[in-house]
Amino acid sequence: MVPTAYYLVLAAILFSIGIAAFLIKRNVITIFISIELMLNAVNLTFVAFAHMWNQISGQIFVFFVMVVAAAEAAVGLAIIISIFRTRQTLNVDEIDLMKS
Amino acid sequence: MSPMPASYLWLIPLLPFAGFLINGTLGRKMPRALVSAVALLSTAVPAGLVAWLWATMRADGAPDVMRVVSYPWIQITGFQVDFAFTVDHLTLIMLGVVTGVGFLIHIYSVGYMAHEEGYWRFFAYLNLFMFFMSVLVLAESFLLLFVGWEGVGLASYLLIGFYFRKTSAANAGRKAFVVNRIGDFGFLLAMFLLVLHFGSLNFTQVFAAIGQHPEWQGVRFLTGIALLLVLGAAGKSAQIPLYVWLPDAMEGPTPVSALIHAATMVTAGIYMVARCHVLFDRSPIALAVVACIGAATAIFAASIGLVQHDIKRVLAYSTVSQLGYMFLACGVGAYTAGIFHLLTHAFFKALLFLAAGSVIHALGGEQDMRRMGGLRTKIPVTFWTMTMGVFAIAGIPPLAGFFSKDEILFQTFMSPGPLGKVLWLVGLITAGMTSFYMFRLWFKTFFGESRFEESRDLHEHGAAVHLHSGTHAVMVADHEDDHAAHTGGVHESPWIMLGPLVILAVLSVIGGWVGVPSAMWGHNEIEHFLDPVFGTSAGAASATPTGPGLELGLAVVSVLVAAAGIYFAYIFYYKKPGTAAELAERNQFAYTTLENKYWVDEFYTNFLVIPLQMVTRGVLELIFERGVVNGSARVAAITTRGFAWMTRSQISGNIRSYAGWLAIGAAAVLAVMVFGHQLWVYL
Numbered sequence A: 001m002v003p004t005a006y007y008l009v010l011a012a013i014l015f016s017i018g019i020a021a022f023l024i025k026r027n028v029i030t031i032f033i034s035i036e037l038m039l040n041a042v043n044l045t046f047v048a049f050a051h052m053w054n055q056i057s058g059q060i061f062v063f064f065v066m067v068v069a070a071a072e073a074a075v076g077l078a079i080i081i082s083i084f085r086t087r088q089t090l091n092v093d094e095i096d097l098m099k100s
Numbered sequence B: 001m002s003p004m005p006a007s008y009l010w011l012i013p014l015l016p017f018a019g020f021l022i023n024g025t026l027g028r029k030m031p032r033a034l035v036s037a038v039a040l041l042s043t044a045v046p047a048g049l050v051a052w053l054w055a056t057m058r059a060d061g062a063p064d065v066m067r068v069v070s071y072p073w074i075q076i077t078g079f080q081v082d083f084a085f086t087v088d089h090l091t092l093i094m095l096g097v098v099t100g101v102g103f104l105i106h107i108y109s110v111g112y113m114a115h116e117e118g119y120w121r122f123f124a125y126l127n128l129f130m131f132f133m134s135v136l137v138l139a140e141s142f143l144l145l146f147v148g149w150e151g152v153g154l155a156s157y158l159l160i161g162f163y164f165r166k167t168s169a170a171n172a173g174r175k176a177f178v179v180n181r182i183g184d185f186g187f188l189l190a191m192f193l194l195v196l197h198f199g200s201l202n203f204t205q206v207f208a209a210i211g212q213h214p215e216w217q218g219v220r221f222l223t224g225i226a227l228l229l230v231l232g233a234a235g236k237s238a239q240i241p242l243y244v245w246l247p248d249a250m251e252g253p254t255p256v257s258a259l260i261h262a263a264t265m266v267t268a269g270i271y272m273v274a275r276c277h278v279l280f281d282r283s284p285i286a287l288a289v290v291a292c293i294g295a296a297t298a299i300f301a302a303s304i305g306l307v308q309h310d311i312k313r314v315l316a317y318s319t320v321s322q323l324g325y326m327f328l329a330c331g332v333g334a335y336t337a338g339i340f341h342l343l344t345h346a347f348f349k350a351l352l353f354l355a356a357g358s359v360i361h362a363l364g365g366e367q368d369m370r371r372m373g374g375l376r377t378k379i380p381v382t383f384w385t386m387t388m389g390v391f392a393i394a395g396i397p398p399l400a401g402f403f404s405k406d407e408i409l410f411q412t413f414m415s416p417g418p419l420g421k422v423l424w425l426v427g428l429i430t431a432g433m434t435s436f437y438m439f440r441l442w443f444k445t446f447f448g449e450s451r452f453e454e455s456r457d458l459h460e461h462g463a464a465v466h467l468h469s470g471t472h473a474v475m476v477a478d479h480e481d482d483h484a485a486h487t488g489g490v491h492e493s494p495w496i497m498l499g500p501l502v503i504l505a506v507l508s509v510i511g512g513w514v515g516v517p518s519a520m521w522g523h524n525e526i527e528h529f530l531d532p533v534f535g536t537s538a539g540a541a542s543a544t545p546t547g548p549g550l551e552l553g554l555a556v557v558s559v560l561v562a563a564a565g566i567y568f569a570y571i572f573y574y575k576k577p578g579t580a581a582e583l584a585e586r587n588q589f590a591y592t593t594l595e596n597k598y599w600v601d602e603f604y605t606n607f608l609v610i611p612l613q614m615v616t617r618g619v620l621e622l623i624f625e626r627g628v629v630n631g632s633a634r635v636a637a638i639t640t641r642g643f644a645w646m647t648r649s650q651i652s653g654n655i656r657s658y659a660g661w662l663a664i665g666a667a668a669v670l671a672v673m674v675f676g677h678q679l680w681v682y683l
Helices: A004-024 A028-053 A057-087 B006-029 B032-058 B089-112 B119-138 B142-160 B167-198 B203-211 B220-236 B245-251 B254-263 B265-275 B277-281 B284-305 B311-331 B335-362 B380-394 B400-414 B418-446 B454-460 B473-486 B495-515 B525-538 B548-575 B579-586 B588-595 B597-650 B655-682
Strands: B066-076 B079-087
Touching: A004 A028, A004 B655, A028 A057, B006 B032, B006 B066, B006 B079, B006 B119, B032 B066, B032 B089, B032 B119, B066 B142, B079 B089, B079 B119, B079 B142, B089 B119, B089 B254, B089 B265, B089 B335, B089 B495, B089 B525, B119 B142, B119 B254, B119 B265, B142 B167, B142 B220, B142 B245, B142 B254, B142 B265, B167 B203, B167 B220, B167 B245, B203 B277, B220 B265, B220 B277, B220 B284, B245 B254, B245 B311, B254 B265, B254 B311, B254 B335, B265 B277, B265 B311, B265 B335, B277 B284, B284 B311, B284 B418, B284 B597, B311 B335, B311 B400, B311 B418, B335 B380, B335 B400, B335 B495, B335 B525, B380 B400, B380 B418, B380 B495, B380 B548, B400 B418, B400 B495, B400 B548, B418 B548, B495 B525, B548 B579, B579 B588, B588 B597
Parallel strands: none
Antiparallel strands: B066 B079
């Protein structure tokens, strides 16, 4: 049986990769994917702990996260499409209308 | 007939409320016929229910009190107020007046307001008033009564200011509201004291608690509560010193004056005092104050009424004066007499106002009696119905006003101490004045030469005058047809207006027969009817041994005084029309004083309103509003701007920089969570 710590380390690595990608990348879609990566890292910790404590609730949380992520992906992709249509770019550095 | 279930009581206020909601929200789009139908139906059904209720409560073996409790309203430890209604015989009389007279006035309004802009608004407000007034009289606790109390004040405000484009009407509405607030302040304080001393606001609990303590006779806190309640009642029932709003309230449409400012709302103060009679009976000081206020108001307002020229103002001062009578009755412990007068007054004063409205309608908006006259043959139905009202209020037997006013005077005379005799004399003089100014109105309006310059009024002033001088010319552009129809001259009102007049005239004649005292070979049904409510207190005066001779003698005296008033009015305004002017000439000062209403309004303006405004403008606005409120707002703005200046460089619009800050923050939080306890050690 794989110790829980392994899962947590893996999740931490995945999460860190997600953060790094989010900060470094400029393409909106890549950023989007990095968010998904972070979400799934969290999911992994949930499942790991659920297994460790023999509790079902952690797994249920994972389903919620998945549902929310799916909804978010739908909305997010729609936004990306409309941004691309209006600005002909997906570079986040150029999408800065809200700056003061 | 089967008895009415107690839960149906809820329909009595709720149906007018439904009418208000329908007309208030959809009325603008609805045809006038539908608006009238909704308004009439939502008052007719409660009137029918009240009739059923009467039958139920009068049936043999019926309980004296009917209660219905819905659910708790306020519930804190040791204190509870429910949405609860109660009906006893006092409530029955009030309900009868409110729904019965209210319904008649609704019918009348359909005719009177037919050409007015804002028809739906008028009926929505009128229904709103009916709702709150029913709540007021049905309420089982001080708090629920207060809800109705404030609500009728609101409806009154809205209706006084119905012609809101006219500045005087808007101001009158505001004045009524503000003056009433002063009274409400007293009422509120009284409620706080009640909670403090009784821990309850329910009538039954408070009165039962008083009943259990016979030693509480004239104790200070009861007197305090009673006096504060008197302040509230003085505001609502237009007594000295808070009567000033009622004459101005005549700016509202005439049916409103009849319903709210004569028959029902202004009697709420008397109703409240009568309802709290258990409390007042324990405080001789408060009772004496009530009696003195009442008598003073009666004679004071009557004297002003002697010289007013506006037909509605005469009636307004007459109302104030008659309310003074009711106060006087309550003050001498003759609550039954007060309620009896309330009942008869509701009939004849509503009648007088509606008839005056019919006169005004006939003359296309003219309210000044100096420009009336000779209308007897032109508007005969109005004339005859108004005649009934005039005779009734003047106290001519056997019309309604005679019995009720006489009962009050008799009970005042019989009340112990020299005060009773003085108050009786004041009441008697007032009775003379009442019959004088009412017959002055009668002669000036209906007899003599016609002083109405029709051509000038109806052509030069045009439609605006026809619309009771209240509506703006812009509003009436599409009523030219109606207007044209009215230029035909002085015209009798339609039957939809005359019908209620006739019914009220009949009631003004026979309404007093329920209270014929035994000295006049009657049974005084109303006293027996109200016995369960007022118990022994009502009979306090009549319990003293007197023969019927005294009562009859006093009645003869008051009839003679009334006759004298009529005689003088006849001489002054019919036989030798110049006499009054001569008299005014000779007593210039007295006449000007009366005509200017003793300068009370001016006094209030100069000594209360203006200093208050100065304090408001000088202290409150300058120091508090500009200094504290605006200043603190400015400080907050400057602080925010400072912080913004410090952090604005962070708002780069760059998502990745935001995300970076977020990540650093999250890492910091994580670090504190994980290593925080070790940090504490080092610190």
